Structure formats: structure tokens, C-alpha cells
Amino acid sequence: MSTPTPAERRPRRDARENRADILASATELIARDPHASVDAIARSAGLSRRALYGHFDDRDALVREVIAVGAQRFNDIALRIDDPDPRVALARLASLLWREAAHVQVAASIALDEVHVQETADALAPVRRRVAAIVATGQADGSLRTDVVAPTLARLIEETARAVITRMDATSTEARSLAVRAVLSIAGLSWTESAALFATHPSLLEEA
Template identity: 50%
Template sequence: MTAPNPPRRRDALANREALLRAAQSVLASNPTASLDAIAQAAGLTRRAVYGHFADRDSLLREVIAVGAQRFNAIAEATDESDPRVTLARMATRLWREASAVRASANIALDDAHLTDTVLALAPLRHRIRDLTRAGVDSGAFRGDMPAELLAFLIEETARATLRELRLTTADADSTVVRVVLSIVGLSWREQAELISAHPEIFAQD
């Protein structure tokens, strides 16, 4: 009888996982790291890498996909009755996930991989657009521009914030939340009142 998980198959899966973990770790601190550096960090040879990925870009696309799965899951799971709270809570959770998966965030900021990132994050973008439409329709968000344009501004501002803060600012949670709430039209005082009334915005998962 054939074993359900032959040793060679288990070794291949283990090597693939090791490569992905090494890529996430190395690219988190050095987005331009070479394939040799990633292979060395995984304890594998460059030849072994080619057994799983055709080239460096193939490996990076997989890192993007792994991070995107987590980002998309957060967007889908964050759903409060108030669109403002939903957006703020989503921003907090996504920021913390980006901090934990810095490689994915770094790659996402690289224009060379923008197309792959856009495709991988399509569910997240659709969720933001649906949320923005709900916020505009309910009057919770500013209504002086089309919801589609407002959603685009949220996405681009969040991307610019990631690039500026480099994922190291001590009060990053609060900064990111206030940035997105400002974009959707809340004044500084309204933001403070919302945050005070909803401490769950910054709750740890």
C-alpha cells in the first residue's frame, strides 16, 4: 500500500514552506534581496529553489499571494454596524497584519509588482468600495464626490502612508486610522469622539 504522504513529498512541501518563510523574513528588511540570499536563509541551494519556483519573480508572486490571502480575509471578516467604525477597525487590523507580514507590504509598494498586487488584493479592494458606497449612502462618509473616487483615494492614501511610515511608527495604529477617517470626511474632533466611543477599533484580535 502506498503511503499517504511519501517522505519525498513531505520534504518538498517542507522546502517550499521554508523558502516562503525565508523570503518573507529576508524581503521584510531588504525588498531587493537576491534569490541566492533567500535560498541561503532557507538553508537551501539556488538549484533547490528552482525546483519550486521558476525565478525570483515567481517566488515574489507567491509571497504576494500569501499576504493577500490574509489581507482579504481581514477585510471580509471586519463588519460593524457603523461604516466609520468598520473602516477604522479594518485599517487597524490591516496595518497590524502588514507590520507582521512586512515582506508582502514591501513588495506591494514596489511598482514593478503592482499588477500582481492589484490582482491578488481584488477582494480587499471590492470590500473597500462596497463599504465606501454604504458609508456615502448612509451619510456617514462625505458625499461631495462619487463613492468610487472616494474609495480610490482611501486606497492610494493608505498606500502612501505605508510608504511614508515604513511600518515603524510607534503610534502607527492611531495615525493610520486618523488618515483614513480624514479622507472620508470626519473632522479631528469627530474622529476623537468616534475613537473614544469605540475602543474596539484598537482592540487586539
């Protein structure tokens, strides 16, 4: 029995593109409706139901892949946040997540579907740990509010960011600024303190 060559093992370009189109369509539709059907997703991707099932065994497998792709994007961002100042770290995290608005929206939508609640929570655990670590550091050095216990504050920050990102136009620079300011406000900064932070670190709202 011959061993497949690397070229034979690589999926054809059209197959890769079809899979990417399916995931993009699933992300878009599930963000609006956590129960979006396989037929609707296939139509949106310009494919047949049968073609979709050539890539995913069933709808749950597709949803799991959507969760995994989004979570990987979030986790990669979280790992990049290494600012020693907790205020800057939170602002940068919120700013970078703004680029992933579609995946934030789908994560919020999927969280409404009880079937995948725990799966979504597990996939996002690295991001939550990073937020919790930033909060703990900020409370210890006095840069973040201390009238709320760290786990609760971290969750409030997460929910605030998600609420703003999922309800505003992701292409708007003004909305992006509002999202970051909302996170900082929940963390304990006044609007003047946030403005001063942006003046010192203008790149926070200019992340590529």
C-alpha cells in the same frame, strides 16, 4: 502500482519549513527591493539557490506565491469586516491590516515592478471591492464625505493606508493609531470625530 499513503503524500517537515522560510525571506527582501535576486532570497533563508529552485521553478513563480499569500491575508481580513457603521468598518479594516504590514509593504514594492502590476491588482480585487462597498454605504447614509466620487474616495483611502503603513514602524502602537486616523481623515472625519469614534469603540485599536 501502489497508492501513496497519506504520510507519504505529506511533505517532510523540513521541506515545509524551508518553503516557509523562503517565502518569509522573499517577503522581507522584496518589500525593500522589488528586484531582489533569487540568490539574495536564498541566502536570507539560509538555503542554496538550488534548494530554492526545489520549491519554485523560477523567480516569477516565487513572486507570484508571495503575492498570493499576502492577498489571501488581506482578503480574509476584508471578509471579516461586517460592521454596519461605515466609519467603524473602515477603522477596523485599517487596524487589522496594520498587523500585515510586511505584506502591505511587499505589495507596494511589487506594484513598482511593471511585470506584476496587473497580477497584484487582480489579487487585491476583493479588498478593493470591500472598501468600495463601505464607501458607497457611508456616502449614502452621510457618514462619509460626498464631495469626492465613490471610486476616487475608495482609491484615496487605499493609497493613504498603504502610504502610512509602509512608512512607519509596524511595531508602534502610536503609528497604528495614526494609520487608522489618517484613513478616517481622508474619508471625511475630523480629528474630534475620530477621537469620539475610538472612545465609543476602543477595540478598534486593540484588535488581536
